[in-house]
Amino acid sequence: xxxxxxxxxxxxxxxxxxxxxxxxxxxVILLAFNANQFGGFPIEGFSLRWFDALWNNDAIVRAxxxxxxxxxxxxxxxxxxxxxxxxxxxxxxxxxxxxxSTLLVAPILIPEVVLAVALLLFLQFLSMPKSFGLLLMxxxxxxxxFVVLVVxxxxxxxxxxxxxxxxxxxxxxxxxxxxxxxxxxLPAVMAGMLFSFTISFDDIxxxxxxxxxxxxxxxTQIFAMLRNSISPxxxxxxxxxxxxxxxxxxxxxxxxRVLSMRKIRASNRTNNxxxxxxxxxx
Amino acid sequence: xAADIAGERRxxxxxxxPSLATVGLLLIxxxxxxxxxxxxxxxxxxxxxxxxxxxxxxxxxGDRFYRDxxxxxxxxxxxxxVICAFVGYIPAYFVANTPMKSKAFLLLMxxxxxxISYIIRTMSWINILGTSGALNTLFLSxxxxxxxIQMLYNQTTVVLGxxxxxxxxxxxxxxxxxxxxxxxxxxxxxxxxxxxxQAFREVTLPLSMPGLAAGSLLCFVLAAxxxxxxxxxxxxxxxxxxxxxxxxxxxxxxxxxxxxxxxVLLALLGVLVVIYTRYLGVDQIAKSFK
Amino acid sequence: MDDTKRYERLLNRYRDGDISRRTFLTALGAxxxxxxxxxxxxxxxxxxxxxxxxxxxxFDGWGGVVSEAFEKYAFAPYTEKTGIDVVSGTFGGADEYIxxxxxxxxxxxxxxxxxxxxxxxxxxxxxxxxxxxxDNIPNLKNVIPSLIEPLRKITGGTLSxxxxxxxxxxxxxxxxxxxxxEAKAKGAKLMVDEAYKGKxxxxxxxxxxxxxxxxxxDQDPNNIKDIDAVWDMIRSHRDLALKYxxxxxxxxxxxxxxxxxxxxxxxxxxxxxxxQGHDIGYHDPAGGLGWQExxxxxxxxxxxxxxELLNFMLEPEVAIAxxxxxxxxxxxxPNKVELGKIIPTLPAFDPSGTLSSLSFFDPAxxxxxxxxxxxxxxxxxxxx
Numbered sequence: 035x036x037x038x039x040x041x042x043x044x045x046x047x048x049x050x051x052x053x054x055x056x057x058x059x060x061x062v063i064l065l066a067f068n069a070n071q072f073g074g075f076p077i078e079g080f081s082l083r084w085f086d087a088l089w090n091n092d093a094i095v096r097a098x099x100x101x102x103x104x105x106x107x108x109x110x111x112x113x114x115x116x117x118x119x120x121x122x123x124x125x126x127x128x129x130x131x132x133x134x135s136t137l138l139v140a141p142i143l144i145p146e147v148v149l150a151v152a153l154l155l156f157l158q159f160l161s162m163p164k165s166f167g168l169l170l171m172x173x174x175x176x177x178x179x180f181v182v183l184v185v186x187x188x189x190x191x192x193x194x195x196x197x198x199x200x201x202x203x204x205x206x207x208x209x210x211x212x213x214x215x216x217x218x219x220l221p222a223v224m225a226g227m228l229f230s231f232t233i234s235f236d237d238i239x240x241x242x243x244x245x246x247x248x249x250x251x252x253x254t255q256i257f258a259m260l261r262n263s264i265s266p267x268x269x270x271x272x273x274x275x276x277x278x279x280x281x282x283x284x285x286x287x288x289x290x291r292v293l294s295m296r297k298i299r300a301s302n303r304t305n306n307x308x309x310x311x312x313x314x315x316x
Numbered sequence: 317x318a319a320d321i322a323g324e325r326r327x328x329x330x331x332x333x334p335s336l337a338t339v340g341l342l343l344i345x346x347x348x349x350x351x352x353x354x355x356x357x358x359x360x361x362x363x364x365x366x367x368x369x370x371x372x373x374x375x376x377x378g379d380r381f382y383r384d385x386x387x388x389x390x391x392x393x394x395x396x397x398v399i400c401a402f403v404g405y406i407p408a409y410f411v412a413n414t415p416m417k418s419k420a421f422l423l424l425m426x427x428x429x430x431x432i433s434y435i436i437r438t439m440s441w442i443n444i445l446g447t448s449g450a451l452n453t454l455f456l457s458x459x460x461x462x463x464x465i466q467m468l469y470n471q472t473t474v475v476l477g478x479x480x481x482x483x484x485x486x487x488x489x490x491x492x493x494x495x496x497x498x499x500x501x502x503x504x505x506x507x508x509x510x511x512x513x514q515a516f517r518e519v520t521l522p523l524s525m526p527g528l529a530a531g532s533l534l535c536f537v538l539a540a541x542x543x544x545x546x547x548x549x550x551x552x553x554x555x556x557x558x559x560x561x562x563x564x565x566x567x568x569x570x571x572x573x574x575x576x577x578x579x580v581l582l583a584l585l586g587v588l589v590v591i592y593t594r595y596l597g598v599d600q601i602a603k604s605f606k
Numbered sequence: 607m608d609d610t611k612r613y614e615r616l617l618n619r620y621r622d623g624d625i626s627r628r629t630f631l632t633a634l635g636a637x638x639x640x641x642x643x644x645x646x647x648x649x650x651x652x653x654x655x656x657x658x659x660x661x662x663x664x665f666d667g668w669g670g671v672v673s674e675a676f677e678k679y680a681f682a683p684y685t686e687k688t689g690i691d692v693v694s695g696t697f698g699g700a701d702e703y704i705x706x707x708x709x710x711x712x713x714x715x716x717x718x719x720x721x722x723x724x725x726x727x728x729x730x731x732x733x734x735x736x737x738x739x740x741d742n743i744p745n746l747k748n749v750i751p752s753l754i755e756p757l758r759k760i761t762g763g764t765l766s767x768x769x770x771x772x773x774x775x776x777x778x779x780x781x782x783x784x785x786x787x788e789a790k791a792k793g794a795k796l797m798v799d800e801a802y803k804g805k806x807x808x809x810x811x812x813x814x815x816x817x818x819x820x821x822x823x824d825q826d827p828n829n830i831k832d833i834d835a836v837w838d839m840i841r842s843h844r845d846l847a848l849k850y851x852x853x854x855x856x857x858x859x860x861x862x863x864x865x866x867x868x869x870x871x872x873x874x875x876x877x878x879x880x881x882q883g884h885d886i887g888y889h890d891p892a893g894g895l896g897w898q899e900x901x902x903x904x905x906x907x908x909x910x911x912x913x914e915l916l917n918f919m920l921e922p923e924v925a926i927a928x929x930x931x932x933x934x935x936x937x938x939x940p941n942k943v944e945l946g947k948i949i950p951t952l953p954a955f956d957p958s959g960t961l962s963s964l965s966f967f968d969p970a971x972x973x974x975x976x977x978x979x980x981x982x983x984x985x986x987x988x989x990x
């Protein structure tokens with residue numbers, strides 16, 4: 035009984051924290067439906083015109099696609115590199131480990147504007163032009179620490195003996211990794227992917243400096259609009275993304291629930307039949 | 317057997333080489349330029365005077381202004397981290413102990429605020445905390461207050477904005493650790509007569525330290541390096557060290573001074589990371605599992 | 607260059623790009639980093655931009671309505687006529703852009719929509735100015751002469767940019783709380799009035815703060831005798847102010863949400879607020895602060911191509927569309943060009959085309975003090 039009440043306190047606190055996190059999101063979504071161009075409460079009139087405007091705004095749609103592509107590539111590369119590095123850091127002992135551990139976190143210790151300028155100075159020195167590849171690798175560098183830290187934290191709690199048991203039963207190290215280690219650290223790998231995608235998707239400073247001509251992401255588009263006021267299509271874009279992120283998993287979950295319900299019902303039916311028949315024989 | 321040992325010795329380097337190559341090429345070498353720059357001088361026209369001058373270093377290390385702002389920055393980062401740790405632990409615990417199906421959804425929801433661009437998100441606090449914002453309107457209508465309260469644009473709102481930005485990182489890090497804890501351990505502790513709270517304090521909390529430490533490091537470092545939040549949510553005086561770096565590099569085009577400033581910040585945060593790796597880091601925590 | 611040749615070159619470029627992209631993907635890891643840095647298809651494009659007969663020019667400017675207007679009215683017809691692509695980019699501010707140019711490579715950036723005379727002098731100091739052949743820009747004759755002259759003075763008679771639009775930074779106030787009479791009577795000192803403590807705003811930019819500090823301490827901003835009095839004024843404003851804003855979007859939301867009642871503001875932004883029904887007054891005090899924006903051509907750019915693009919951008923149709931988008935009047939002389947119905951209603955618009963009622967930053971004076979003042983401001987702002 036006591037534990038129950040503790041749990042419900044935790045549940046209430048969790049709901050409050052989530053509400054706090056969603057507060058600005060709610061504002062943006064409400065403003066996206068505001069008929070007025072300039073935001074503010076109370077909202078005067080409901081309208082879908084900004085969604086229509088968003089649909090027809092090539093620049094923002096293009097920037098959104100670029101951001102999405104950049105975020106996905108960053109999270110793929112960064113998570114791969116970061117997971118490998120974390121494995122090395124946790125599973126092996128080698129000289130210079132502490133230095134390397136600090137090095138891997140270094141990208142978030144430097145103010146981004148400095149890192150941005152530094153990398154451009156290096157390019158200047160090599161007289162290499164900017165490219166999408168550079169932008170991508172720049173994002174990989176400062177998302178790497180997030181992945182390394184979160185995967186490391188998970189890996190230390192995965193006991194080595196589980197892996198050793200698998201290997202003693204004849205599994206190769208590669209098999210062991212894919213069959214045992216990877217599934218166990220999957221939550222951390224997923225968290226790392228989420229981190230690197232969102233950080234890349236949301237990054238301003240580095241992107242401003244590294245983007246080659248003709249490449250714009252959503253944040254750089256917004257930044258360039260700040261002088262003259264941000265167009266409400268940006269709110270609409272935020273609303274669309276949020277609605278998608280909430281709706282997709284919900285739809286997926288309810289579909290899988292319907293499917294599993296059917297399966298359960300089917301298996302219940304066979305079970306019942308079996309039970310009935312066994313009763314009859316008794 | 318000999319080949320095995322050699323392989324064992326080589327393995328970590330094979331795993332590390334892609335990351336090290338990336339960090340080396342895109343961070344270490346470029347930062348050498350910054351080190352060199354910090355010894356140059358900015359001339360009156362804005363061009364750089366090449367040479368070996370200690371002026372920037374003398375200014376940065378000797379001037380109380382920078383020390384004060386640095387102290388203020390670390391204080392704000394500290395408050396932010398502590399609040400994130402307390403406020404973030406509970407939802408992480410909830411998510412880790414909730415039935416599997418809603419877990420992924422709850423985690424995904426954590427990242428939801430990030431879909432709204434950082435600037436917009438930060439600016440939207442005006443609609444919540446402003447004098448004609450949601451909170452004041454609510455309080456006025458139920459009669460708690462007679463006049464709108466001025467809540468925005470002080471150090472508290474800067475911390476609030478930072479907590480909002482960094483909380484998901486803390487929650488995810490703690491969650492990842494909590495989720496890895498064997499449930500049998502807490503049950504065993506309870507069956508041995510521990511209360512729920514004791515079991516949490518003796519078993520769960522220590523075992524979730526790796527995530528809490530990683531999350532705290534992330535929060536502190538990111539908070540100390542932020543510059544947009546104080547611009548948008550702070551008053552005229554509120555500034556953090558990264559704002560000075562940004563001003564030196566972008567507004568004043570004084571790259572030599574900006575370089576020296578950023579190296580100071582890097583060194584101080586670097587000390588923190590070294591402490592983390594030594595006392596809270598992976599090695600140390602891994603030992604407690606053996 | 608005829609069209610078939612252009613097609614062939616484009617095709618080759620595409621093939622080149624495709625190959626290097628594939629190499630990039632196969633050589634992930636350490637090799638991938640190198641390939642990534644050396645550049646895929648984008649790198650090829652940038653290198654081509656350095657060639658004598660350019661296939662593209664790079665333009666950087668503000669986003670949103672401004673870039674949409676340029677895209678539609680200037681770039682599309684320009685590309686159609688000349689076959690030269692305009693690769694456009696955006697920036698969030700003039701300072702950020704100059705930092706990027708400084709860290710960039712010669713020829714990487716060509717044209718940019720920059721703020722006025724002060725920055726023009728800064729670029730000159732960094733040896734980034736070019737020399738325009740004015741014969742290639744016939745539309746230059748329509749530009750207000752008093753906007754061109756200050757630029758000529760800096761670059762010794764030649765031009766590296768053409769003026770494009772202008773505006774003022776005057777006093778904006780909420781008329782619910784502050785009457786027009788009060789605003790006119792108090793002028794710049796309205797912003798250091800104790801009565802509005804906590805409801806005052808200001809632009810957190812050192813030049814504007816010092817300019818208004820000079821006005822508040824009854825000095826000529828272009829010839830400050832007592833700089834300490836100016837710093838004191840900045841300090842009192844700082845202590846009375848709720849917020850230093852840093853962008854037009856922020857300025858608008860602070861005024862619209864009544865977080866602040868008085869601030870200095872950009873004429874075009876206040877106009878936009880008024881158009882949306884907010885009761886905000888706008889007043890240019892005596893010695894009101896005017897500014898101009900120009901389209902700048904950086905050293906190392908393909909000059910002929912840039913000059914032709916400049917001429918397109920100065921076409922009245924283009925300049926008016928941009929002006930209406932951002933609510934700042936174009937630099938075109940109203941005595942020579944018909945500006946339509948909306949432009950004359952914009953604040954700061956001068957029907958005489960002389961701009962004699964406005965004061966501008968004296969570039970020589972402000973550049974001389976820039977290093978010192980911008981640094982001191984950064985401290986004064988933080989309570990020193």
